[in-house]
Amino acid sequence: MRIVVPLKAVPDLVEEIEFTPEGTGIDREYLKFVLNEWDDQALEEALLVKEASGGEVAAVGLADDPDIDQALYTALAKGADSAVKVSGGGEDTHTRAALLAAYLKRSPADLILTGVQAPDDLDGQLPPMLAARLGLPHVSVVIAVEAADGSARVRQEFSGGRSQQLDVTLPAVVGVQAARQAPRYAPITRIRQVMQAGGVQEVTVQAGSPQPGLTIRRMYAPEKTGHAEMLEGGADAVADQVIELLRSRGLVKG
C-alpha cells in the first residue's frame, strides 16, 4: 500500500504579520515558514497506518514553498520512506490541487492523507479539491485511520463530541484533523543525517493553472474590539485580585 502525504509550508503564526503595500496580500519576504500543523498530524497518522498494516509512506511537497526541504527531511527522519518535491507552487489551493493531482495521476497512491485545512487556504481545503480532481472518495475532519484489504476505516468528527465510523473503498483522500497520538519528534541529529544522505526526489509536472476566482480587495489585521484589563503584580497579587473578582460575583464564598 502506497500512502502519500502532501505537505504545505505555511507562515509561522508566532511571527508578526505584515501586509504588502497594496494591502491585498501578506508580505512573505521576512516571514518564517513552518509545516502546516494539520499536515504534521496527517504525517503522524500515515506513519501509524504503516506501522499497523505495512506499506510505504511518501511525503510530497511543492518546490516553490519556502523551506519545504526542511519539512521533507523531517518527514524522512520521522520514518517516511521517500520524499518528493513536485515542481511549481502557489498559495492558493486550486493551483496546488492541480499540481498534486498531476503528480498522483502519474504515481498513484492507495491512500492520500493530508491536513484537513491550512491556516492560509482562503480558497478552500486541499483534501476535497484533490479528490474531486482525481475522482476519488474523500472524508474530512478525521481523527483515526485504519487500512486493510483495499479499504480504510476512518473516524470522522462532528461538533459537540459526536463522531462516526465510515468504511471507504481505496484509493481515497482523507483530511486529517488529528492523529491518534501527538506527532512524533525527530531529533536534529537524525534530520542532519538524512539531509546529508540526500534523497529528496524532484518531479516536474505539467498542470493547467486553474483560477480560484476570488478577487481579494483587502487584507488587514482585525481591529481589536477590546482587550483584557491586565492584572498587575506578582502571582500573589494577581491571585488576590482574581479571588476578589470571583467573590464579587458570588462564585467564591466568604
Add this chain to the structure above:
Amino acid sequence: MGNDVLVLAERVGKQLQDSTYELLAKARELAQAWGGNADVALFGPADLADQLTAADTVVSIDHPALSDYMPEAYEKALLHVLRERSPRLLLLSNATAGLDQGAALSVLWDAPLAAYAVGLSLDDGVPVATCQVLGGKVLAEVALEGERAICTVIGGSFSSATGQAAGSPEVVHIPPPPELDTARMSVQQVFEPEAGDVDITTADLLVSVGRGIGSKDDLELVQELADALGAPLSSSRPITDSGWLPKTRQVGKSGLKVKPKAYLAFGISGAPEHLEGMRGADLIIACNTDPGAPIFDVAHYGATVDLFDLVPALTGRLRR
C-alpha cells in the same frame, strides 16, 4: 444567471443545527436584494421541512444513502441540486459537512469558494465575504464576481433570528439521481458524546487549561484548583487530543460551546476555534505568559504571570 441563494441544511437526527438558521437568515437578506429566493437543500427524510419555515423553497431529496450524513452521498445530491436549480450562491457552514463539500463542489460545480467567512454583504450586487485566515490574525475581504459562488461560514457569525421566521415554504421533492445507488463508502457506526462525565455546558464556573500546562502530570495542579472552586476542569483542543482529559471537557468549535458566569483560562493562547466556544462567558479571566496571545482580546481580565505560580497561589487562598 440565477438570483437564488441555496443553504445546505445540516441535521442531527430530528434536529437542525443552529448554523442552518444562521445561514438561512443571511440567505434571505441576500436573496431579497437580488430579487431571488432563499432555498434550503434538505437531504434524508423530508420530515424536517416544517422546521424551515423561513425558506422560500425546501428542496428535498430522500434516498437510503442519505439517511445519515455520508460525505459522498451528500456531495452527489448537492451537486445534483446545484445543477437543477442554478443558484447564484451556495452557503455552507464551516463545520464537518462544509469542510467535506465546499472545496469539492468548487471543482465539480466550477465555482469560486470563499472559506472561513465571518461576514458577507453585497457591494453593488456582488457578494463580498470577509474571511478569517492565519489563525485569526488576518481578515481578507474577497469579492465573488462571476455567475456562481460558494461561501463557507464560521458558526455564530450571523444572527439566526430571521432564519426562524414563520412562513409556508414550498416543498419540492426531487427524485434522487441514479448515482446515489452506488457509493464507495458506508457509515458503520455513529458515536454520541460519552455520557456520565460532568456536563461542562451547565457549570457556573469553569477552570480551563491549554497547551501551556506542558505535561499530563501538571494537570493535577489545575485539577486541585478546580476542586477547591467546586468547578469542573475543561480544556482547549490539544489537551483532549493528547488524551489527558476526555473529549467531553473540550471547549470550542469541535468540542462544546459554554457560557458560564466565569471562565478561568490557564495557558490557553486563544485559537479562533477555541474562542468560538467560550467568548459568550459573562466573565473571562485569562493567564498566559505571552502578552500578545489572542485570548486577551476576548478576556475581561488578564495576567501574564506564570500559571505554575498563579494556580497554587489561588488554590492556597481558597483552602485557607
